[in-house]
Amino acid sequence: MRVTASPDTGYTGAHSPRLKAARRLTKRAFRQRERAFLAEGPQAVAEAFHCGTRVIDLFVTVPARSRHHDLITAMADAGIPVHVVSGEVMGELAQTVTPQGLLAVCGFVDVPLSEITTPASGLVALLANVRDPGNAGTVLRTADAAGAHAVVFADASVDPYNGKCVRSSAGSLFHLPVVAGARLEDAVAALRDVGLRIVAADGRAGRSLDDPEVQARLAGPTAWIFGNEAWGLPPELVALADESVAVPIYGRAESLNLAAAAAVCLYTSARAQRVRSEGEMGTWVEGQDGA
Amino acid sequence: MRVTASPDTGYTGAHSPRLKAARRLTKRAFRQRERAFLAEGPQAVAEAFHCGTRVIDLFVTVPARSRHHDLITAMADAGIPVHVVSGEVMGELAQTVTPQGLLAVCGFVDVPLSEITTPASGLVALLANVRDPGNAGTVLRTADAAGAHAVVFADASVDPYNGKCVRSSAGSLFHLPVVAGARLEDAVAALRDVGLRIVAADGRAGRSLDDPEVQARLAGPTAWIFGNEAWGLPPELVALADESVAVPIYGRAESLNLAAAAAVCLYTSARAQRVRSEGEMGTWVEGQDGA
Numbered sequence: 224m225r226v227t228a229s230p231d232t233g234y235t236g237a238h239s240p241r242l243k244a245a246r247r248l249t250k251r252a253f254r255q256r257e258r259a260f261l262a263e264g265p266q267a268v269a270e271a272f273h274c275g276t277r278v279i280d281l282f283v284t285v286p287a288r289s290r291h292h293d294l295i296t297a298m299a300d301a302g303i304p305v306h307v308v309s310g311e312v313m314g315e316l317a318q319t320v321t322p323q324g325l326l327a328v329c330g331f332v333d334v335p336l337s338e339i340t341t342p343a344s345g346l347v348a349l350l351a352n353v354r355d356p357g358n359a360g361t362v363l364r365t366a367d368a369a370g371a372h373a374v375v376f377a378d379a380s381v382d383p384y385n386g387k388c389v390r391s392s393a394g395s396l397f398h399l400p401v402v403a404g405a406r407l408e409d410a411v412a413a414l415r416d417v418g419l420r421i422v423a424a425d426g427r428a429g430r431s432l433d434d435p436e437v438q439a440r441l442a443g444p445t446a447w448i449f450g451n452e453a454w455g456l457p458p459e460l461v462a463l464a465d466e467s468v469a470v471p472i473y474g475r476a477e478s479l480n481l482a483a484a485a486a487v488c489l490y491t492s493a494r495a496q497r498v499r500s501e502g503e504m505g506t507w508v509e510g511q512d513g514a
Numbered sequence: 515m516r517v518t519a520s521p522d523t524g525y526t527g528a529h530s531p532r533l534k535a536a537r538r539l540t541k542r543a544f545r546q547r548e549r550a551f552l553a554e555g556p557q558a559v560a561e562a563f564h565c566g567t568r569v570i571d572l573f574v575t576v577p578a579r580s581r582h583h584d585l586i587t588a589m590a591d592a593g594i595p596v597h598v599v600s601g602e603v604m605g606e607l608a609q610t611v612t613p614q615g616l617l618a619v620c621g622f623v624d625v626p627l628s629e630i631t632t633p634a635s636g637l638v639a640l641l642a643n644v645r646d647p648g649n650a651g652t653v654l655r656t657a658d659a660a661g662a663h664a665v666v667f668a669d670a671s672v673d674p675y676n677g678k679c680v681r682s683s684a685g686s687l688f689h690l691p692v693v694a695g696a697r698l699e700d701a702v703a704a705l706r707d708v709g710l711r712i713v714a715a716d717g718r719a720g721r722s723l724d725d726p727e728v729q730a731r732l733a734g735p736t737a738w739i740f741g742n743e744a745w746g747l748p749p750e751l752v753a754l755a756d757e758s759v760a761v762p763i764y765g766r767a768e769s770l771n772l773a774a775a776a777a778v779c780l781y782t783s784a785r786a787q788r789v790r791s792e793g794e795m796g797t798w799v800e801g802q803d804g805a
Contacts, residue, residue: 266768364770365771367766368764368765368769369764393769395766398766399766433784470781472659474660474686474689475690476655476656476659476684476685477557477685480655483652483776484777486773
């Protein structure tokens with residue numbers, strides 16, 4: 224295993240150029256310039272490596288080096304430079320309360336809009352001005368679980384490479400195509416061109432997601448628009464959609480939070496696309512369960 | 515409006531007994547002793563007041579006093595002591611980065627298990643060792659939105675009166691009966707006795723939530739068990755249920771996060787209970803939409 228460490232301390236020096244370069248990537252402007260970001264924790268690091276993401280550097284603490292020996296060895300064998308750092312330096316890079324001792328510098332993974340606007344895209348999530356990185360990462364993870372083909376971070380949405388977004392995506396950032404920085408209007412137009420219906424998730428919509436007619440329409444290729452966690456979707460963005468739909472509120476809550484609403488919408492789509500609308504309650508299509 | 519404030523500073527003194535008493539409620543042991551907790555922000559405060567919760571004291575900052583004049587006046591008129599505090603004191607009480615200037619000391623709202631174990635309870639969420647207050651509060655909010663009749667914080671689950679749990683419930687703590695500190699086994703037995711089927715949400719289960727047979731069974735009264743955010747439900751808790759069901763993973767994500775999985779399960783139940791299984795895709799039952 225090729226490991227960079229000072230002969231004095233056993234650690235990569237705090238002034239090492241690689242460490243300095245990594246530290247800068249906690250800031251968006253530097254991420255944009257270098258087209259690289261930080262992925263923290265064994266899950267994210269393993270997913271980055273196994274999904275073929277370009278890993279530029281790997282930073283590990285001494286305890287993590289023994290705990291994740293096989294993964295680190297495999298990465299070192301693949302030619303990825305491994306740097307041993309102190310817990311303190313790791314904490315600074317990881318920006319979490321309890322860093323897990325493993326952090327990779329990865330090349331950007333996002334793709335251009337043209338790559339996802341194909342007739343093969345049956346289910347797409349469009350984030351319109353989603354600002355909270357934890358929410359955005361959770362929706363990305365849920366979209367992946369629901370079998371979505373792509374997620375678009377549109378308009379003023381958070382940077383998908385924000386540390387908290389990467390973390391809450393739980394590896395999904397590396398699983399499915401992500402488009403960063405697209406205009407919502409462009410994404411909608413391009414997806415509609417290849418046959419997707421555009422549906423806005425809007426708590427104020429008159430149509431309920433539980434209306435069977437809505438669900439029947441969701442059996443076709445669909446792109447969902449999800450709005451900001453605090454103020455939802457303004458009318459001019461709702462107007463871009465072919466239909467707007469509300470997750471019904473059956474109790475006394477004023478609304479659902481964004482990630483919960485997106486989970487209900489995306490799974491309703493996934494189910495509608497898998498159940499043929501024949502006979503009672505549809506016919507379960509075998510072998511699409513994923514279980 | 516009756517307002518307690520020092521004639522010198524315009525603020526309730528930092529050593530005021532009411533403020534000291536409130537400050538102690540940031541700790542669980544004191545909450546248990548006093549059977550009182552802190553609800554922060556205009557939404558939580560308004561919900562507490564309007565839902566008939568006993569509000570013992572109301573703390574407000576000067577900017578919040580003008581911003582929420584009507585609510586504060588109504589609460590003062592109802593005999594609730596209003597104390598004006600500095601932004602600094604509010605920050606200490608609210609334990610948030612951006613306190614909203616309004617905080618109520620409320621009496622506990624939880625109810626005994628016997629109160630929710632009636633045949634009228636058609637949909638109940640049981641939290642089994644859910645430790646993260648943000649997750650627990652979000653599930654409570656989602657359960658409320660899905661029209662659940664009660665939420666049980668069972669076994670080693672987080673305290674529902676934890677500040678972050680109250681905040682992420684977005685008022686739902688005041689909307690539906692909450693049972694705190696029950697044993698899961700007791701809750702399961704009592705709910706089964708009144709006719710509810712017990713379903714465990716378990717990512718490792720062989721049965722998919724999207725199986726129409728599972729959905730047909732969900733049309734009846736159901737209590738869902740949701741497990742810990744990191745390790746899920748251990749086999750001995752899964753064994754308490756009549757059936758265990760997985761939210762299917764159609765993509766490459768390893769799992770869903772707890773709040774997203776609970777949202778999909780609870781809304782699947784809500785839908786199954788509302789759609790009569792007649793004819794194609796069931797018949798939409800009018801007037802249950804809530805829209």
